[in-house]
Amino acid sequence: MVWSGLAATPAEKSRGGVLPKKLSTAFRVVGGRIGILGGVAVVALTVAASPAPAEPVAEPGAWLHADGSAIRDASGRQVLLHGVNVVAKTAPYYVSTDGPLAFGPGDADAIDAAGFNVVRLGLQWKGLEPGTLPPDSSQICGPGAVEDPGQYDPKVVSDYLDRIEDTVDMLAQRHIYTLLDMHQDVFSERFGGDGAPDWALCTDGAPIVTTPSKIGGVMPAAQNAVGHFWRNDVRGGLQQEFQRVWRAVATRFADDPWVLGYDPFNEPMSFRSAGTSMDTLTQCFYAGRQDPGRSAIGDELSCPATVPDDGVLQAIRSVDARHMLLPEPPVVGGSDLGPMPLSNTAVNVHDYCLLSVVSRNLLGGTGFSTGCRDSEQAAMDRTVAHANGQPLLMTEFGAEDDQSDLATVADLADQYTTGWVYWDWATYGAGGDQAGTQPLQDDLRLRPKAVALVRAYPTHIAGTLTALQYNPDTRVMTATYRATSSDPTDIVAPAFAYPDGFCATAGDAQVHTAGDRVSVVAEAGQNPAVTIRPGRCPA
Template structure:
């Protein structure tokens, strides 16, 4: 064979090999059809990852929907999510909702669970699941109870009361009220059985939802306050209180697991986390499986501007605070080997929003945005909570399920450039699924896959299959 022909054949072989390792496809803009329900199913944990029933790493991009006022979760009330809201959220790539539930709603009278309220919760969970959206059940409180003008715990469950001369400064400063701190002590000591009543209520809800494919877990308590131990949390955190708090979480976990042994539970750090303090959860061994760390990421300066009218220029302090918060999150994961999900963050300032989003991407940590209310009241269509700059940042191209271990992730909300690398797990037969943003590619996009192949579904998602065990890199760029 002449050398010129041999060289030509060698070039062709090299080209074939290169093409098999790198696939570049030009794709028109993604369709608006909502994803199907094939990404549902039970979740669990594997080391620092949340995984689905196929063993894929799941990344959550979700929103909060929390009803804090009785009678709670009433379709058509302008807050509770409807089937049309679920379609809108799924079309924009959101795969989870943190649905606020209330101890006060679950057990409005001592020892009796309100089954009608439970049924309404189940209906919302199933409505979201029909569009491929999972639900995290968030046992929500702010200010402990209506006794202090807050919400969450029924008044019958707490014996402490404010004195007639005790001023109430309202949210968030009512947490410094002496009477509220004494009431929180009742919770942590379980002095009058309040944790047992709460555990019974959560178990009843868990039992009602057992087998419903849309349930992703139960968050045991939103923003728990340390009570009279709060001063010990500053300036370096409060390991003594956190040991007591962890025992409370373990007790509630046992109640939930008595109703469903596999139900994931989400533990928040005590709320001084939001005031820059680290969490000491996990200093003693967390014995339960399927426990996810559920911190929030708020900037104090920005929140004070919102709630107390401080100058917005103080938001310049947000970057160093975010850096500290995420170092604390990194410390928890390194110490415990458990996964994390940021279950609340949100701000009217796009820079503050983006600060959370970019830090979450760099760590491959999921998040749930505060807040999303229904757009639909009867036949009336309200404003889109994700319109404008907030929507441009929150609606992102991202890997919803990965057949392997994520290694790097970035998304540029200005250009739409997406870059993702993962190390495939050949024992996982289901494909990697990437949602392609419905907002960032008006003229279509180009996909490049190194180390694998892909196809595009009718709803615009990418399904990636690895060629081998080498890292797979997926890049999406706007045309």
């Protein structure tokens, strides 16, 4: 079966994401941005827009869950996620349509038009529980039994989550999922990163060194503060407070089907763990001292006595039994996570080239990717080997301007039929990160490297995806799946990638197109092979 797809016009695209073919014009929509991937000449236009306030999109079928090694929707279709990170690293620690860190309807429209269906949206502990005490307060950092540090303000938490919810609802209007990510880098702004509030920094008196890059994270003050957090060995009960804010987050979003799930802690790391491995401390933090599970190689784990009996994952589960949990393994001083006593979880991986990260974030360089392919492949292979039957989602990669390497990592995700979330959409106080790594330029066009990211792919598969390939040079996508029902398999072919339309073909299936969307219907038991090519199908 063959079917020609034309580049959609705004009228053809009911959700307003895809713009007419052959446009190389940049539009600015009030409250946000939208980029066009096109020719060299760019004319900046101002378009008055008065979008309606974002309202939740009540679609029970949108709920996603982990089912074996796949993420599936309520009807049982496998869901493949492609998207971008949107993380505010400086005050007010959230993005909004009207604040200093602007993210509005134009951004959401551009993300939708690019075919992306997920945003990893950053939260900050400092935004939720800023508190009033300074670092090294004896009320927090002294030894002794855990006491309430008195820094939690329910109104501050509620007001902060109102702004997060505004963004979640704006994305949901466009059928874009949100993964809520409690973000941090080297633990605190005081160390050149972001994350923890000042009152949660227990440095043992070491001088705090704030650097323009993340090198402050290796200084004694940062390592002492991080160590106290992971051991939870001060009277302020740092992990208990972290669990408290997560319960507030999960309570707020427990009934929202457009929230994919929760990423409890970005990139756990520590160079000083006082005799307990970072692998163990990480799983104790996630699952608690009572039953932290086993290591990735099957060893029993023993947690410090100061760690809570139940971990942050149980804290979330105590108020939200439905959303997926996507804990991250330690990135320094540890390896992959082992099995933990929780269900509806997914493996959360970041795939960066270490040499490029060191160059960019610690040495102030621009990063590089030469020779990275082997390490990126090895990281994916290792993660898949230790997945314990869970689905996999790559929630960070990129942060560079090498189109070839971006295609390499995206291709690795295709090899394992898993989704990805690119770092990042735009610069929101990303200390040490390079603005040139974002796909969106200041002049509102998508950078040339977006060709590696904006691609055709199946978003919902009525069965199980068995193979996926996309060539960014030829813009040809091929996908095969094992159909388990006659529900439609949905494929997106963004007009950014196909400005002159596309031709969709499939064996053993019926094909229909509407704008930039392709629907493939096959009988259960069939193994359809679907191909998307640029240009119209032959008459």
